[in-house]
Structures are given as structure tokens and as C-alpha cells.
Amino acid sequence: MWGGRFVEEPDPRVAALLTSLPVDRHLLRWDLLGSLAHVTSLAEAGVIPPLPAADLARALREMLAAADAGTLALNDGYEDVHSLIEATLASRLGGATAGWLQTGRSRNDQVVTAFRLDVKDRIRRLVDGVTALQGILLTRASQVTDVLIPGYTHLQKAQPVLLAHHWLAYFWMLNRDVGRLRDAFRRVNVSPLGSGAIAGSGFPIDRARQAALLGFAQISENSVDATADRDFAFEVTAAVAGLLVHLSRWAEELILWTTQEFGFIALPDGIMTGSSLMPQKRNPDLLELARAQAGGGLGSVVTLAVMLKGLPLGYNRDLQEDKAPTLTAFRAAEMATAALHLVADRMVVQRERMAAALRGGFLTATEVADYLVRRGVPFREAHRLAGRVVLAAEAARCDLWELPLEAYRNVSPRFEADVLQAVTPEGAVGARDVPGGTAPGRVAQALEAARATAVIQRAWLEQVRVDQQAAEARLLEAVPV
Secondary structure (H helix, E strand, C coil): CCCCCCCCCCCHHHHHHHCCHHHHHHHHHHHHHHHHHHHHHHHHCCCCCHHHHHHHHHHHHHHHHHHHHCCCCCCCCCCCHHHHHHHHHHHHHCHHHHCCCCCCCCHHHHHHHHHHHHHHHHHHHHHHHHHHHHHHHHHHHHCCCCCEEEEEECCEEEEEEEHHHHHHHHHHHHHHHHHHHHHHHHHHCEECCCCCCCCCCCCCCCHHHHHHHHCCCEECCCHHHHHHCCHHHHHHHHHHHHHHHHHHHHHHHHHHHHCCCCCCEECCHHHCECCCCCCCCCECHHHHHHHHHHHHHHHHHHHHHHHHHCCCCCCCHHHHHHHHHHHHHHHHHHHHHHHHHHHHHHCEECHHHHHHHCCCCCCCHHHHHHHHHCCCCCHHHHHHHHHHHHHHHHHHCCCHHHCCHHHHHHHCCCCCCCHHHHCCHHHHHHHCCCCCCCCHHHHHHHHHHHHHHHHHHHHHHHHHHHHHHHHHHHHHHHCCC
């Protein structure tokens, strides 16, 4: 932005390097809303005359309607979306009327206001997508409450668990991600408008009313902090990156499960791809790309942290670079969430392969030790004796529930006939009857708890949507005409 202080025309090469319009054009709608709230507060405070206030409000409303309809021209050649809007107003109303718009406002508080509104909306949309993904998880988990699979540690078979229990682990992972996003939303939901460039507005505007008209819950407490702070972008991007890490882990597991070596799930042709050379190939490219998105999210966190770590107060032009990494993280999360939703909805559970995988690996060896503990043997001794039983089964080339009772009694006389039921996969799963365990009754309870949690999340989403719509309705009713 150049003004009367300069006697030399800006070097076009500098203008090209400084422009942020290719990135911040997505703030158009939010900047128009912020400008409407600003004009309204200026008019209500008697700072600008009624006629230009009404003209500005009318033109901004028309531009907002055109932006929502996708018909507002977004020509290049401007320094940023703010100068584009001001130039458009000048072309429609004349420079004198358009010139009132920036009264008592800096681009410093203007841009961060629009940015916060945009981030709020992106959080809402991302939480909506994650909640829908959790809904698919609940549906699929409810369909497989009778299916057992090997649980893995170190990618080695460990203990049998219900498949529903395994998938609910991802539900609760995603629930923590939603919790972090919702928590960050509270700190994003603060209006910096009225902070000016650094010292606050020089006019008696009602900042609380501005905030209410824009749907913010509160106003910022310090004008220097309000314009120089990007903690909210860093915090939200970190939360999004955490979500992407979880989605990447799930995508990686599903990729493994589609392999011939595992074969736990099958994916239909419609969401697989082929090879340019090998005719037999069916590749889970969608999952691989979802897995890759975590890189963009984590890179965005680093970008923002490095950008912020050396900045003195207050605003510095470095902060122009805050939007691209934030937008990158959100877009990566939206892609990965949509991909996992599609795969989770269409994957086919291969029950026979899962059942076959329960054999071998001696997954119920812990049950042997627990059985002895219940009969008065200290755990470390029980652990040693269970290892002896595993050696016997290994020598007999059979699973633990197929090993003759005599072989058990050769290890310890404390074994009785009921041990053969205790060491079946079903017996092992049923024994894990504690809150958070994999016993069928506990998993049924967990499903109900997850459904209740999903209801709460959907209620929050609806409240956020209603609050923003109500704020915009109040704003459009309040603008001077």
C-alpha cells in the first residue's frame, strides 16, 4: 500500500513480489463481512456521514451477494484482497465515497479479522467431516461385534481383540482431535477489529458490537497483541497436523490390511487404481495419498513456528505468510478425511482371513499366565510356566487351545480342564472384562458411549452454524441503508 508519502512510483517488480492476492483471495467473503461491520460501527458512532455510509453498505452487500454466488470478478494486479475490494468500491461509488471505508481501521486489524473468521469456518467444516468419518466408524464397528482379530504390538501378533474394539480406537483418536479443534476454536473466536495498526482505533467505535455482528464471542484485550499474534493459526494448524497423523496411521494400517499377506479387508475396484505396466495390480492409491497428507500438515506447523519465533512486536510483513501454511494444513486434512470416509464406507471385511490369522503366534499365552495367577501362582512364576506351555505347543505344532491337557499338567498340576476354554480366542477376549477392555459387553458399552459423544459433537456443529448465521443476519439488518 503506497500513499502520499512516496514521490516515486512503485517498482512493478516489487509489487509483484509483495502481492498476496493469489493466497488471500479466499478471504474475500470474510473481508466483506468485516468491512460491513466496520462501516456499521462507524455510522452508528457518527464518524462518517449517513449518505456515504449507506452507499458503502449497499455496495458491500451487493459484493457479498456476488461473492457468495461466485460472480464477483477477482482480477489480478492488486496487492491483496483488501485493496481489490477498495478498488472495486471506488469503481462503483467513486474514490471519495470509497475512501471513507478505511477510517479508523488498519489493514493489520482488517486482515487478522478476516483470517480469524475464515479459520473459524474451516474448523467447523473440518469437524463436520471428521464427525461424519466417526459416524462411518461407528456403523462399521456395530456390524462386526462378533469378529475377532489379532491385536498387534511391534507389528507382531499379540492378543486377540474384537474388530469393533480395534476400530473404536480410531474413533477415540479422532475424538481427541475434534476436542483440540473445538478448544482452539474458542481462542480463534476473538475479534481483533478496532485494534488499528498497533495502538487501537482513534474513533469511538463499539468493539463489542462489532464482534457480535461478526459472530465473535469476545474482543481482543490488547491492540498490539491482536495485530501481531498468530498463536491461533499456529495452534489450529498443530491440531490439524495431529489429526493428519492419526489419519495417516489409519491409512497405513488399511494399506497393510489390503495386502495379500494380510487380506483382512478388500476394496472394490471403484476406489482402487491399476498399474501402467503390470496388468494384475490393484493399488490403494487413495489411501497412500491420504497417508502422504500428514507431511503437508506437519510442514505447515514448522513453517508457522519458524516464521513467528523471531518476530518483534507488533505487526511485521512476515505475517502475510501465515495463510498459505494454514490453508495447506486444512486442505490436507479435508482430503485425507474424505479419502478415509470413502474407504471406510466401502471396504469389505474378510472374516475368514481374520479368523485364520488368530491361529499361530500363540496369541492367548497371556491367558495361560493369568489362569495360573487366579489359582495362586505369582505372576512372574506364572509367566515362566506359560512360556513352557508355549514351547510345548510349538513342539506339537498346534495352538494353545489344541494342546492336550496332559501337556499343561506336565508344566504345572494347577492346570485343570477349563484351561482349554480359557485359552481360546473367545475366552481370552471375554476375560478382558474391564472398562475400556475388549470383552463383548464392554465393547457394547463403548459403542453406546461413542454414539452419545457423536451426538454432542453434532450439537456443537449445529450451534456454531446457527450462531454464525444469526450473526450475519443481524449484520445485514444493522447496516445503514
